[in-house]
Amino acid sequence: MHELGVVFRIIDDLTEVGKENEIEKIHSVTIQLGEVSGVVPHLLTDAWKWAAARTELMKDSELIIETLPAVSYCEDCKCEYETVAHGKTCPNCGSVHTYLLKGNEFLIKEIAAT
Known part of the structure; x- marks a missing residue:
């Protein structure tokens, strides 16, 4: 389970932010996944x-x-499509000349703290 390693990384980052900003308590963390x-x-x-x-x-x-x-994104017909629903094959033209534009992000968006 690599999720625990990901959490440790988040906690390390938040600990550093906490020290830099004299934060005493973090109440919530919003991430974009x-x-x-x-x-x-x-x-x-x-x-x-x-x-x-x-x-x-x-x-x-x-x-x-x-x-x-x-x-x-399909390089042949220049359209964007939902990756999860269609995979690597463009639903518009059937091409496999596609690549992921977005959807593999992992970002800390917001921290609520005192």
Whole structure:
């Protein structure tokens, strides 16, 4: 389960932000997670609950996940389409000359703290 490693990385980043900004308590963290990022949201939430409970800064904090849709681009017909629904094959022209535009992101969007 690489979600625990991802959570440790988030906690490290937030700990650094907390020190730099003299934050005493983080109440919630909002992340943006691409549909095809490879991270499983419910496993990430479970890992967060376990790991955050072990830090004073993030104890009892909430992890809010915003899902970003995956979108691919077809080089042949120049259209964009939903990646999850159609995979690598363009639904417009049937081409496989496509690439992912967005949907594999993993970003910390917002921190609510005191």
